[in-house]
Amino acid sequence: MTGRSINEPFKACCDEAFSIVKGIHKLNYPIISDRIGEELDVPGTTIEYWKRGNPPREWQQLEEMVVVLIQLAGLRLDDDWVRNFLRAGNHPFVERGLTRVNERVGRPQAQPSTPLALGAQSPADGPHPISEAERSNEEHVTYVVIPRHLFILSLVLHLFLLLTHPMFSPLFRRKPEGQTQTARTD
Structure with missing residues (x-):
């Protein structure tokens, strides 16, 4: 026992992603964990430990896990899910992480859902808030x-x-x- 408490939001994000991957590929959870582990060069048991609500301590591993999950889920995990996953995993820079993940999976950056008022600055015009x-x-x-x-x-x-x-x-x-x-x- 490491003394770390279960991170319920992270566990919920993992459960959602694993369910999508399971539905697409018809694989059980240990095999999904092994596939993710192979991509991240960690044992499948480590992925299962993370899935139970214990996010990785390194934010780079967190980003790598998101990339693999998106690839396995066939891009069905949207930007809001990625933000929630990174935030729940204690990523220090959520928006920057989202940008890196989207670049790695070849997905364009999300555009604002509401039209900008006349003269308003677009997020692309300046630094990310x-x-x-x-x-x-x-x-x-x-x-x-x-x-x-x-x-x-x-x-x-x-x-x-x-x-x-x-x-x-x-x-x-x-x-x-x-x-x-x-x-x-x-």
Whole structure:
């Protein structure tokens, strides 16, 4: 038990996609999981674990899973489903993820469903609007997570260099041949 709670929205999105794939291909769920796992280079049991409401921790795996599900479902999963799936899977940048997924499956970007008022700016005319939650998450990743990982990496590197450098580490010093260790008398 990992202590993670079940993510019900993610589980619901997975159930919907797996049901569509099952209806199209007439396969049972473990075989669908194995097929997705083959595409993602992970075991089918990992896919089943994710399907039970435990989304992958890496957002890249989440996007890869969406791409494979869309391909297996014959493009029957629309942009709203992809947004819900990415959001439920804790993707840090939902709209950017949707754009990447659509590019990978060869699907055009969704157009706004309501006509734009005269003089209104189309989403294609400028940068994508980003929600406050996505901005907050992006800032958290930029200012907290990345520096923390770099700090830990630099500590490990310095410790490694310190332990392996002959000047600082008695463990790796070579004694000249024929010399024995003598006791100090002070």
